[in-house]
Amino acid sequence: MTRITHQTIQQRTLANIQANLHRMSDLQSQLSSGKKIEVASNDPAAAASAMRLRTERGDLAQIERNVSDADSWLTTIDTALQSALAVLNNARDLVVQGGNGALGQTSREAIATNIEGLRDSLLGIANTSYLGRNVFAGTSNAAGAFAAAEDGTYPYQGSGAPVERRISEAVSVRVDSDGRAVFGTPEQGNSVFALLDDIVAELRTPTGNPTSRLDALDSRMESVRTELSALGARQRQVQTAQATLTDAKLTNTTRLSEIEDVDLAKVLLDLQVQEVAYKGALSAGARVLQPSLLDFLR
Structure with missing residues (x-):
């Protein structure tokens, strides 16, 4: 028969009390931090999953910055193209007005000066920048572009x-616009700025007919509309990416919370149970360890 000594009882009792105190400490730490995993050894598998989710969160944050930047670029271009189209529409109206044979040279000169101002405005639009x-x-x-x-030419720079x-793991979107396709170049012989200069020259020539340039002007306006259409498709891509990104962030946060965050109600209940058990262990230990040598001598 195994002999149970007071020393054996004392060691077992103290070990049990210490283990109970350790569990209480863990629960109090979880309650104060709100996290189930403080070190990887708490749950290696869950810790590995949490690390992967945090890496994914970092990737999502970078993509979010990319999407926001892309949206700002495309919005800037959209505003510029809308302004360019308005300028060209104004210029076209002036060309039609300048083609009125009843106008005197003074009126034609005024229209020419106005178109020069529109040309300068259009050049400023073509040199629109975003964050430098x-x-x-x-x-x-x-x-400048x-x-x-x-x-007297307007070279493309x-x-x-x-x-x-990059607006997703596998998709990248173009966020700039090809100025050559929109405004033309001297090399291609379709520069819109040179075209406006030609119209001005026609107006300042008494026998000049500016309406002969209407087809060319309409062609440049169509180029702007075409670019606006393509830009709209890219903006839809970015908006779709924004919606997808919002869902992905929510999913990531939910999954990470399920792995790391504690159930406060459950932890509170477990802590109360452990406190009761700890107090009971202390009380039992006090009774078991109470006898001394003098008690046996009596």
Whole structure:
């Protein structure tokens, strides 16, 4: 028969009390932090899953910044193209007005001056920038997408490389606009700025007929509309990505919460149970360890 000594009872009682106290400490730590996992050893599998979800959260945060930046680029371009179309519509109305043979040269000069102002406004629109980047110049860091050269031409200073933003794991969207396709270039012989200069020259020539340039002007306006249409498709892509990203963030947060966050009601109940057990263990230990040598000598 195994002999049970007071020392054995004392060691077992103290060990049980210490284990109970350790469980209370863990529960109090969970209650104060609100987290089930404080170190990986608490639950290695859950800790690994939480790390993967946090990495995914970082990726989602980067994509969110990309989507926001893409939306700002596209909104800037949309505003610029709408303004450009309004300027060209105004210019077209003036061209039709200037084609009235009853107008005197003074009136034609006034229209020519007005169109020059519209040309300058259009050049400013073509050099629109966002955060210091020209939205019609690709990846170029030139001062502007177009310049007014001394020889009367308007050379394109952009690059052919598009600016893109990744809006999902597998999808990137172009966020700039090709200024050459919208405004034309001297090399292509379809520069809208040169076209407006030609109209001005027609108006300042007594026998000039500015309406002969209407077809060319309409062609440039159609180019702007085409770009607006393409831009709208890309904006829809970005908006869809924003909606998908919102759902992905919510799912990530929910899954991470399920793994890491404690059930406060359950932890409170468990803590109360452990406190009762701890007090009971202390009381039992006090009774068991109470006898001394003097008690046996009596």
